[in-house]
Amino acid sequence: MSDLAGLSSTLLYAAFLLYLVATIFFGGSIRQKGLRESEGLNRWGKLAITVTVIGFVAQLGYFFTRWAAAGHAPVSNLFEFTTFFGMMVVGAFILIFFIYKTAVLGLFALPVAIIIIAYASMFPREISPLIPALQSNWLHIHVTTAALGQAILSISFVAGIIYLVKNIDQSISTKKTKWLETVMFFIVTVVGFIIVTTGFALADYSATFEYVNKEEAADVQEYNVPALVGPNEGVLVTDGKMNPLVDMPALINAKKLNTVLWSLGAGIILYLAIRLIARKRVAAIMQPLVRNVSSDLLDEISYRSVLIGFPVFTLGALIFAMIWAQIAWTRFWGWDPKEVWALITFLFYAAFLHLRLSKGWHGEKSAWLAVIGFGIIMFNLVAVNLVIAGLHSYAG
Amino acid sequence: MGKVKCECGHVNPHGTILCESCGRALTEEAKKENLVDMRYEGSARRSQTYNKTIIDKVWNFFSSVKVGIWIIVLILVAASFGTILPQEFYIPSNVEPEVYYEDVYGWFGKIYYMIGFHDLYNSIWFSALIAALGVSLVICSLDRVIPLYRALKTQRVDRHESFMKKQRLFAEQTGSLQEADMEKVRAELKKKHYKIREKNGSLLAEKNRFSRWGPYVNHVGLILFLVGAMLRSVQGMYVDELLWIREGETLQIPGTDGEYYVKNDQFTLENYEEGEDPEVFNEAINRVGTVAKNYQTDAILYHDENNGLPGAKPELSEVKHDDIQVNEPMKFDNFAVYQTSFRQDEMKAMHFALTNKVTGEEFGEVVVDLFDQQEMYDLGNGYKVELLGYYPDFDGFTEEGEPTSKSPLPNKPAFLFNMISPEKPDGEVSFVEIQNTMEPLGETTYKMAFKNLETRDVSALTIRKDLTLPILSIGGIIFMIGVIQGAYWNHRRIWIREKDGSIYTAGHTNKNWHGLKREIHTILEGTAVPEPEDRQTD
Numbered sequence: 015m016s017d018l019a020g021l022s023s024t025l026l027y028a029a030f031l032l033y034l035v036a037t038i039f040f041g042g043s044i045r046q047k048g049l050r051e052s053e054g055l056n057r058w059g060k061l062a063i064t065v066t067v068i069g070f071v072a073q074l075g076y077f078f079t080r081w082a083a084a085g086h087a088p089v090s091n092l093f094e095f096t097t098f099f100g101m102m103v104v105g106a107f108i109l110i111f112f113i114y115k116t117a118v119l120g121l122f123a124l125p126v127a128i129i130i131i132a133y134a135s136m137f138p139r140e141i142s143p144l145i146p147a148l149q150s151n152w153l154h155i156h157v158t159t160a161a162l163g164q165a166i167l168s169i170s171f172v173a174g175i176i177y178l179v180k181n182i183d184q185s186i187s188t189k190k191t192k193w194l195e196t197v198m199f200f201i202v203t204v205v206g207f208i209i210v211t212t213g214f215a216l217a218d219y220s221a222t223f224e225y226v227n228k229e230e231a232a233d234v235q236e237y238n239v240p241a242l243v244g245p246n247e248g249v250l251v252t253d254g255k256m257n258p259l260v261d262m263p264a265l266i267n268a269k270k271l272n273t274v275l276w277s278l279g280a281g282i283i284l285y286l287a288i289r290l291i292a293r294k295r296v297a298a299i300m301q302p303l304v305r306n307v308s309s310d311l312l313d314e315i316s317y318r319s320v321l322i323g324f325p326v327f328t329l330g331a332l333i334f335a336m337i338w339a340q341i342a343w344t345r346f347w348g349w350d351p352k353e354v355w356a357l358i359t360f361l362f363y364a365a366f367l368h369l370r371l372s373k374g375w376h377g378e379k380s381a382w383l384a385v386i387g388f389g390i391i392m393f394n395l396v397a398v399n400l401v402i403a404g405l406h407s408y409a410g
Numbered sequence: 411m412g413k414v415k416c417e418c419g420h421v422n423p424h425g426t427i428l429c430e431s432c433g434r435a436l437t438e439e440a441k442k443e444n445l446v447d448m449r450y451e452g453s454a455r456r457s458q459t460y461n462k463t464i465i466d467k468v469w470n471f472f473s474s475v476k477v478g479i480w481i482i483v484l485i486l487v488a489a490s491f492g493t494i495l496p497q498e499f500y501i502p503s504n505v506e507p508e509v510y511y512e513d514v515y516g517w518f519g520k521i522y523y524m525i526g527f528h529d530l531y532n533s534i535w536f537s538a539l540i541a542a543l544g545v546s547l548v549i550c551s552l553d554r555v556i557p558l559y560r561a562l563k564t565q566r567v568d569r570h571e572s573f574m575k576k577q578r579l580f581a582e583q584t585g586s587l588q589e590a591d592m593e594k595v596r597a598e599l600k601k602k603h604y605k606i607r608e609k610n611g612s613l614l615a616e617k618n619r620f621s622r623w624g625p626y627v628n629h630v631g632l633i634l635f636l637v638g639a640m641l642r643s644v645q646g647m648y649v650d651e652l653l654w655i656r657e658g659e660t661l662q663i664p665g666t667d668g669e670y671y672v673k674n675d676q677f678t679l680e681n682y683e684e685g686e687d688p689e690v691f692n693e694a695i696n697r698v699g700t701v702a703k704n705y706q707t708d709a710i711l712y713h714d715e716n717n718g719l720p721g722a723k724p725e726l727s728e729v730k731h732d733d734i735q736v737n738e739p740m741k742f743d744n745f746a747v748y749q750t751s752f753r754q755d756e757m758k759a760m761h762f763a764l765t766n767k768v769t770g771e772e773f774g775e776v777v778v779d780l781f782d783q784q785e786m787y788d789l790g791n792g793y794k795v796e797l798l799g800y801y802p803d804f805d806g807f808t809e810e811g812e813p814t815s816k817s818p819l820p821n822k823p824a825f826l827f828n829m830i831s832p833e834k835p836d837g838e839v840s841f842v843e844i845q846n847t848m849e850p851l852g853e854t855t856y857k858m859a860f861k862n863l864e865t866r867d868v869s870a871l872t873i874r875k876d877l878t879l880p881i882l883s884i885g886g887i888i889f890m891i892g893v894i895q896g897a898y899w900n901h902r903r904i905w906i907r908e909k910d911g912s913i914y915t916a917g918h919t920n921k922n923w924h925g926l927k928r929e930i931h932t933i934l935e936g937t938a939v940p941e942p943e944d945r946q947t948d
Contacts, residue, residue: 019690083690114924140693143682146705146736146749228514265514314924321897321921328893333886342737344748344872345650346882349531350500351493361486365479372449372475398493 018083019141025076026097030131032069033104033124036062040120044303059117063108066120070108073101084141089157091142092399096134098158099395102165103127106319110169114315118307123172129204136211152338159330160356164391166323167363173316174384176304180312181378184298191295197385198296202288203281210276214239221255223248228264235269242275243268270400313377316384317370324363331356355394362390418570423557425459428452430564433573445945446576448918451565453557473553478546485539492530495522499529544636547629555626562619568612571914574905579917579927581940587611587908591937595906598933604904612907622920624896631889638881649745649875656756657866660712660726665873666745671712671726677752677867680704705749707734707869711742734871744875751870757820761862762842764793764829767855773831775861780820792832795858799826804843811850813841829856902926906939915942 039062043055055063077098080088088094107123144153175197182190219238225245227233235245244250244258245268262268285296292299335356336346347353366383369375375383414422420431427440428451435441435452446452457473460466471477495515498507507528511519526533574580592613599606604615642648649665653672660673680703684692687703695701712726732740739746759779763772774789780802787795801815804824808814813824824843830836838854840847847857902919915934919926927944934941 085688138694138697140697141690142694142698143687143691143701143703145702149735150737265516311924314922318922325890325893325897329890333890336886340876340879341739344739344746344750344874345876346879348499349492349497354489354493358486358489361482361489365482365486368475368479368482373479 018079022076022079022083023139025072025079026131029069029073029076029101030128032065032072033128033131036065036069037121037124037128039065040117040124041303043117044121044306055115055117062117062120063111066104066111066124067108070101070104073104077101080141086144086148087154087158088141089161090144090148090153091137093134093137093139095157095161096137096395097131099161099165100127100130100134102162103130103168106162106166106169106323107172109166109322110315110319113318114311116307116311116315118176118304119169119172119315121303122176123169126168126172129201129208132208133204136208147342150338150342152334152341156330156334156338159326159334161330163323163325163327163330164359164395166319166326167359167391168388170316170319170323170384171388173312173319174381174388176307177309177312177316177378177381178385179297179300180304180307181309181381182297184295184301191297193382194297195295199281199285202285202296203277206280206282206284207273207277209284210239210280211273219255220252222251224251225249225268226264230264237269237272239273239276241268241272243272245269309377313380316381320363320366320384320387324367327363328360332360351398352394355390355398359387359390359394362387418566420564423454423560425454425456426452427454428561428573429570430561431566433565433569435572435576443576445578446573448577450554450558451561453561455553455557457553469549469553472542472546472549475550478543478550481539481543481546485536485543488530488536488539491527495519495528497528497531540636544633547633547636551626551629555623558622562622565614567607567609567614568907569614569905569916571907571909571912574907574914574916577905577916577918577942578923578946579930579942579944581915581942583913583940584911585913585938586911587906587913588938591939594937595933595939599904602929602933604902611909613905615904615906616902618899618901621895621899622901624892624894624899626892627895628889628892631885631887631892634885634888635882636885638878638885641878641881642876647877649873651873652750653871653873654753654868655707655871656758656868660710662714662724663745663747663873665875666743667717668724669714669717670729670742670745671714671724672747672871673710673712674869675708675710675731677869678704678706678708679752679754679867680706705736705752707749707871709734709740709747709871711740739874744877746874748872748874749869750872753868753870755865756868757823757863758866759864760823760825760860761864762795762827762858763861764789764795764831765857765859767857772859773856776858778825780823792830792835794830794837796828796830796837797825798828798839801825825858827858829854829858831856900925902929904930904933913940915940917942 039058043058043062077088080094089098103123104127107120107127111119178190178194182188182194184191215238219240221237221241223235223237223241223245225233225235225248227246233245234251235248240256241248241250241258242260244261246262246264248258248261248268250257258268258272262271288296288299335353339348339353340346366380366387369383370380412424414424414426414436416422416429416432416434416436418429418432418434420429422430422436427437428434428446429436430451430453433446433452435443435446440446440452455473457470461470495511495518501507501510505513508523511523511528513519515522522528530536575582595613596606599615602617604617607614607616651664653661653664655661655672655674657674657677660671662668663670663672682691682695682701682703684695687695691701709732711729711732713729715725715727716722717724729742730740734740734747734749736749739748741747757780759777762776762778764774764776765772773791773793776787776789776795778784778787778797778800783797783800785797787797789795799813801813801824802820802822803815803817804822805814805816813826815824822844824841827840827842828837829840831838834855838856839849839851840854840856840858841850842848842858842860844860900919900922903917905914905916907914917926917930923944930942
């Protein structure tokens with residue numbers, strides 16, 4: 015049993031590394047001159063997609079071996095779901111890649127998937143048993159379809175961001191360049207979060223606080239990064255660790271806020287470092303990479319991903335969700351925050367499609383919408399689970 | 411209202427922009443445009459044609475997709491506000507919401523409550539937005555689908571060259587169509603599943619027209635869904651009840667009009683245990699502490715055969731045994747009974763022994779059922795215990811020294827006993843609560859010594875009937891069919907026409923132009939037929 019679990023982790027590492035390698039190959043493939051949409055793939059491109067597919071197969075291996083070890087599909091906590099979502103992003107990319115054969119898409123889609131998987135591994139990774147509410151085949155059906163839908167919609171974001179990197183004029187500072195930099199900063203901050211968390215985890219940092227929780231009872235909280243902000247009336251119990259600069263009121267989860275502060279700090283430092291070294295906006299650094307791709311094609315990929323992803327998302331995140339909610343929670347709809355944000359995602363992409371069809375929002379406007387849509391999906395994944403937390407907060 | 415007759419002879423409805431049959435521009439604006447607006451085939455839409463009466467104005471307002479998008483966005487934004495703080499139905503039910511929001515979330519909570527966001531999804535304005543969406547769906551769809559259907563049905567094979575010239579994909583070249591080329595083109599088109607129609611040297615190849623109906627089909631599904639959701643408020647369509655039932659109890663199932671009863675035979679709570687459950691779970695169990703594995707009520711469902719007979723006592727006949735678990739509700743008729751919650755170890759009965767304080771001798775045991783007390787417990791040989799008072803949820807004494815109970819639930823039971831013995835035939839009074847005994851009327855010879863406590867679990871079952879589910883399901887299925895129909899297929903048309911020594915080719919698709927261009931490329935490759943060019947570039 016545990017051998018299987020071990021094999022499973024190894025396969026996940028392998029997939030992670032293969033995605034990194036594939037990204038580099040995709041980078042190589044677009045550096046070659048004259049790659050136009052009509053010309054098909056060069057050798058680097060073929061190598062890149064091959065490595066991607068092998069990585070995807072390795073991750074499928076992770077998925078099924080872990081399934082065998084646990085006795086249920088590994089989509090039951092935040093680590094497993096997010097990893098699966100990352101895998102689906104790669105899967106969706108492969109699907110779209112075989113329709114449009116655009117190498118530059120891989121150069122952006124794979125890093126997004128890599129960041130998502132790395133982010134996932136910051137959460138507890140052990141195999142957890144299923145609580146009663148999750149003991150249903152609908153767990154597999156609902157969660158996998160919802161994740162697949164979100165992943166395909168994410169490809170729309172990838173195509174959209176490439177469109178924006180390519181088409182926004184970087185020679186002057188405008189509102190558009192600022193917003194695009196904001197998106198880049200967010201991505202850098204997630205990387206910052208991963209670096210900080212991994213760094214302190216490797217150093218085995220642990221500081222325990224006794225504090226008074228919001229039910230006014232004594233409680234204990236363990237910090238894995240040094241406490242900038244401490245819990246309500248917190249007292250540091252572990253010797254020789256950093257004392258917080260300030261204590262938070264009981265209503266605020268100081269541990270999570272502390273992690274957010276660290277990530278933002280690391281993000282700012284990283285971002286400024288990139289800007290100082292390159293003396294360019296992050297988007298401007300990327301711009302030469304995407305010069306050769308046709309904007310029209312990017313626009314179509316972005317739109318097509320929404321067209322393919324929207325029905326899958328609706329089926330998984332709303333319809334299957336409602337069927338299961340009726341069985342497990344006695345009602346198909348209960349305005350739980352996760353449900354509401356799935357509905358918001360649905361409504362947003364419905365608006366996207368209508369704007370495109372009847373208002374003619376193509377190109378840049380459509381690309382911005384794709385970016386906002388991904389923002390909503392990420393909000394639902396990150397903030398709704400960790401901050402708002404309703405019935406869906408199984409992980410933590 | 412006057413019809414519009416086109417030069418080609420076809421009579422179009424009033425308001426038509428492009429002739430349904432040949433495609434000639436019929437309005438001055440359309441004649442001036444470089445590319446024709448093909449969204450609804452230039453058909454006559456009511457909203458674009460009439461704007462006189464109040465009905466016209468309402469129709470026109472709701473037929474606008476722009477208005478529809480605004481409604482969607484407003485719902486989206488409004489819905490997000492409801493997730494900032496928990497909604498009223500998720501806060502603890504024993505606190506007044508008015509107090510709760512301010513207590514827990516301070517001034518922000520107070521404002522949130524004051525503007526009614528604590529129950530946003532049931533507010534009138536939110537319902538009004540949903541209703542507006544419904545109206546928009548109906549009107550938008552009707553305004554477009556009928557004229558579009560007419561236009562696509564009447565379109566002719568040999569479209570006027572002015573129509574072809576104004577297509578996004580278009581090419582013109584002098585020459586004439588060669589039969590050999592056309593043979594090849596036809597074969598290629600067939601291979602790609604196009605339907606080919608030919609007339610007077612013109613060719614129209616078309617496929618997947620049905621995908622144009624996708625949006626309207628999915629709107630029908632959505633409307634059905636909204637109607638289904640509205641029907642919930644109709645009497646008898648919907649039941650939502652909660653039943654707390656103790657182990658051993660048989661209770662009438664609320665919502666069934668006394669027809670059904672349920673017995674809770676046993677409630678079980680299981681947790682995952684190291685050693686018993688798969689080893690891979692150990693790490694998680696160790697980190698989290700306890701992880702629940704199963705909540706289960708072993709239930710027996712009864713039918714009251716005398717239901718409906720006025721005044722008759724219930725005569726229960728067993729229908730079935732069922733183990734109700736989370737995710738495994740018990741079903742009967744249109745009802746489902748769900749495992750929702752539980753309370754463990756509620757006190758059921760307390761055992762006391764009448765004991766001589768000095769010798770420690772016991773004179774028999776008294777079992778006080780906390781739900782069914784006796785006034786007198788006779789222990790024989792002249793020993794009796796009289797229950798003077800029972801306080802299930804003891805809450806201290808009043809100023810007059812009367813014991814009080816704050817609820818009828820046995821959370822903290824206390825008793826006032828009168829112990830009668832041969833020596834004390836009038837009895838001695840003792841006030842007994844858990845771990846404490848008082849002798850309010852003076853010291854006693856005897857005491858009620860606590861021996862044992864019987865407990866049992868209480869299970870909470872949700873009883874649900876929802877007759878709107880079939881309508882919602884059909885709505886959902888129709889919606890999915892429509893969305894897939896519209897999203898996964900594209901309506902494509904290719905026109906080839908020879909006229910006055912020129913060959914015209916044009917192509918149109920409702921989306922995914924790259925796909926159409928590639929398809930046309932393979933179809934026309936190696937022929938003298940000119941390949942249409944995209945005239946709308948980045």
